[in-house]
Amino acid sequence: MFNAIAEGRRRDILVFLADAERPVGDIVAALELAQPSVSKHLKVLRDVGLVDVRRHGRQMFYRTNVHAIRPLHEWAGTFERFWSHQLARVKERAERSTARRR
Amino acid sequence: MFNAIAEGRRRDILVFLADAERPVGDIVAALELAQPSVSKHLKVLRDVGLVDVRRHGRQMFYRTNVHAIRPLHEWAGTFERFWSHQLARVKERAERSTARRR
């Protein structure tokens, strides 16, 4: 999953499909990518569950499965509680360094 | 940055270095990886600013730069506002389907 998101275009696709399902052709047009390229990216995203598909006639409607992004959000969030600590540390060091200069 | 995080071992290293700076040897011992492998991963993390380094004698003390993870957290967070909507959609569909069955 982390791998799938590492690709910039795939992230673009996920954003594009976040609020509404859309056919492949729309993605091709909106992101200005080649159609086979889009299909391949969609396959990667499908395989890790980051998008859902629905067939309607000859069109395939894709939509971002926003729930699948939650693990990523949570993993990154585990570092959040360190932010304040580290900020305090940096600030303190800066103040000490300023004090020495006086 | 997204690329650097795509690697499982690198994520392990980031977690390990989140709360305290540690020399390379500690990482090697804790994660049971080969030393050159760890050094290479650390280089990748350094190049994208995900870790900071400090030399002390012959040891190199690494520490996760938790601020650098913020963009990832925020990117994933942009999907959060869709979670409730999509949940409602799924729930509604399930209820309709249940209703049909009655």
Next chain:
DNA sequence: GAATTATATTCCCATGTAGGAATGTGTCAA
């Protein structure tokens, strides 16, 4: 059923990268 549309898959090539082994570099200790 043949042609057309929408999408998927395959083939080929170029590139990026992880691992392992070996070697290089910088620092300390005696």
Next chain:
DNA sequence: TTGACACATTCCTACATGGGAATATAATTC
């Protein structure tokens, strides 16, 4: 200064992956 230690870098190989071009598949229309 030499040896030992901590780490970084290089070389090689195997493998994954993205792009482009061509082709395949499925659904629709005439």
